Structure formats: structure tokens, C-alpha cells
Amino acid sequence: MKTTITVNGQARSLDLDTRTSLLDALREHLNLKGSKKGCDHGQCGACTVLVNGVRINSCLSLAVMHDGDEVTTIEGIGGEENLHPMQQAFLEQDAFQCGYCTPGQICSAVGMLKEAAENWPSQASEDLTGAIALTDAEIRERMSGNICRCSAYPQIIAAIRDVAGEVA
């Protein structure tokens, strides 16, 4: 099935089996290997990408559902020559060990900060009608869809806290 998706700013036309997940389209058809396949069931978050600016699990979405959508992967977030502030903060805070979950963590963190800036509530929000303060408890709760088997969580939170401070 013919599908056109704008990936990292470039329109990409694909002819796909309807069963192809967005993740497989990115990795196997567009050779963008940054997004990782961890569990392939939406439980680990390693496949997180931004679709029209919103973070989702790319393993739980069909590529054909995204005809006309704009997808940003870790490759579009930033590269060696132009690191995104979140990538820089992950480096500075040593927020990874093996690195397998990191692209998903960074895409998720970028999407999460946007959600917090729009004052979306979370389970950790004590006052649903007021302004949300991005405490460590809020960051932990909002990032619970991204698992790190090396357990670099304290450093991941520190990195996100650094960037959140810059944005605020």
C-alpha cells in the first residue's frame, strides 16, 4: 500500500505491506536505525518517536496509519554536529550505560517536556486545576513508559531536569 510520510523533514514515499509497523518502516525501509525495537509490544518505550510533535510507541502503530504525518526520530532530533539540548544533557549527566534505550528516552523526554509546557496533568500532579511544577516525581511518572535495563534512571532524571530548567 502506497504511503507517504514526512520523516525528519523529508517526504518519503513507501509501498508497504499493511502489516508494517511504523517502527519497521523507519528501521527496515528507511534505514533509520536509531529507533530501537525492544519489546515490540509498547511496554519498553525504546521505539518512541514524535508524530506531529507527539510522542508515541512506533511499534504499536501501522505505517499506513501515518500517511501524511510528520515523524521525528532521534536522527531528526539532532546529530553529532548539532546536538539537541536533551542529547547534550544526556552526555553531561552520563544518562546511559549500554545506550539501547537512549534514543527512545530522548524522544520521549522531548515530547514529555512539551506536554508539561502545555500543562497536561499526570498521576503525580497534586492540583489538577493549577499550573504543573515539573518536580522529580513528575518527571519519573511522566517517563514511566521508558524502561532502562541498566537502571540509569537517576541520571536520566538529572538530564531532563537540566533541560526543563533551561526551558522554564
Next chain:
Amino acid sequence: MRPFTYERPTDVAAAVKAVAATPGAKFLAGGTNLLDLMKLDIEQPTHLVDVNRLPLAGMEDTSDGGLRIGSMVTNSHLAADARVRSRYSVLTQAIVSGGSGQLRNKATAGGNLLQRTRCAYFYDPSKPCNKRLPGSGCSALDGLNRNSAIFGASEACIATHPSDMAVALTALGASLETMTADGATRTLAVADLHRLPGDTPHIETTLAAGELITAVVLPPAPAGGQVYRKARDRASYAGGLASVAVVGSQVAFGAVAHKPWRAEKTEAALASGAGAVEAAHAELAGAQDNGKNGFKIALVARMTADALAQAREGRGA
């Protein structure tokens, strides 16, 4: 995953007609549950009708002071809506206690209601399950039933409905608008959407083939505090062992039955002046222990008593 054909109509009547006319067809909304089950070969649709481009993602106040929520509003947008947060806080609390941020960004109001059970045997094709393969038996009856139902179960199935959102909607007395295969519309209570398992646990709802949920309608919020409490094995991104929604004197339980469970005996006890603890026990007196899930009876009683007290005192979530 088995092969399937795919279409993406932009008109509600066309979508309903497409599913009704095609044997083996299913609606595809957020896909977070359906696609997962297709990967596991538990769901086997031959045709998917993607409803993501239907004009069903709006929200509007109703003339009587309620709120009409399009069935394609995502869980994230619903939970973040200022009207929901101020008037129906139990719904925001319930939604943000379910899934992860990524899942809530895809999950929809209609899809959330129609998600399937998380019973381990439903997910394991090597084991009998009447819900997955009618007539094959229920492995949970004498098996791993720690998270099984304590209300309304049958010899055929003791699975639970996993939604948090639906528990809040049940306590709020919400209703649904649907379109049926012939293009007609109808309204039904959320409480009447899901069936108890009986002898046919594979038939989970009262929707007809091809019938599409188009909106969730909230009545004006009743007086009194609103509280959603959920107990689970880890602090975040985990299904519930049990949950309780309190809306004034209206009470519903989650993860304890094949459907969101309206606690009518608790409500009746409250109406006749019972205190929170006594009212909580009124419903739990009818609960059933299947061997490993008996802890839920004490758990729900305590959570209910505390949530009722919390709602009365107007304490926050």
C-alpha cells in the same frame, strides 16, 4: 501477524458500512491494544477500517451542563481538558493512572472502552481460554487467578475488564452515542455497554456487528467530591489490582469484574445513612474468592471506605 486489508474512510456512515459489510473486519482507532493482540495472533481481523480521520475528535458542552466527548478524543487530550479537570476530576485521575504517556497519546475514548482483558490465559494460546477460543475452558479458575474477578464471574470466565477510564465513566453515569450498520444512531449507558461473561465470555459488549461508538456523554457533575483510587503492583504504568471511583454518592469499582462494577449496594447503604466503612462492606459482602484473589475483597473495602471519606472531606487526589 496475519495479512489484512486496510481502508481509511473520512465519513462515519461509510466506516460503519465498511465494517458491517466485511466479515472479519474491525475498527482501528489508537491501535495500542488491537495491534498488540494481532502480533500475538489473538486478534485475527481480515480487514481494518481506520477511524482516525473521522470527525469524532471534538468536545463540546451540552445544553444541560454536561460534556459530549467525541470517541476519537485521545486519552491525553481528555485528561488535560480544562472542563474535565475542573468538573470531572475523577475522569482525569482515572485516565492518568492508566498506561504510559506514549499510550495515552494514541489511546482514544472509544477504544479504551473496547480494550480486551489482560488475563494471562487470554494472552497464552497454549492454554484453554473461553474468551479466546469458546468452549476450550477457563484456565484461570484453578490457575493464576490473583487478578481475576470477585464480582459477576461465571464457570466459563473470571477475567476482568482492565480500563481505568471506564470505571470513572461508570461512576459518573455517562452514556454513549453509537451509529449502527444501517446508519441509525442510538444511546446507551456506559453501564450497559459491557456484558457479564455467563456462558459466552467471548461476547464482551452489547454493540451490534459494525456498530461504532461515536461519543461519550457526561451528565452534569453531581454534587460532592470526586476521587479515583487505584492499587497495583508498581507505582506507575501497571494494570490495576483494584480501583475505586467515587463521585459524590456514586461508586464504581475497577479490575474486579468482567465490566466496570457499579457498587449499587454501597450506594444504597450510603443513601440510608450508613458510614463509609459499613457502606463499603455492603457491596463486598457479595464478592467471591477464587483462591488467589481473595485479598481484593479486603483491599476494595478499605479503598472504598477511604475514598468515600476523602470525597466527603474534599481532600485532593
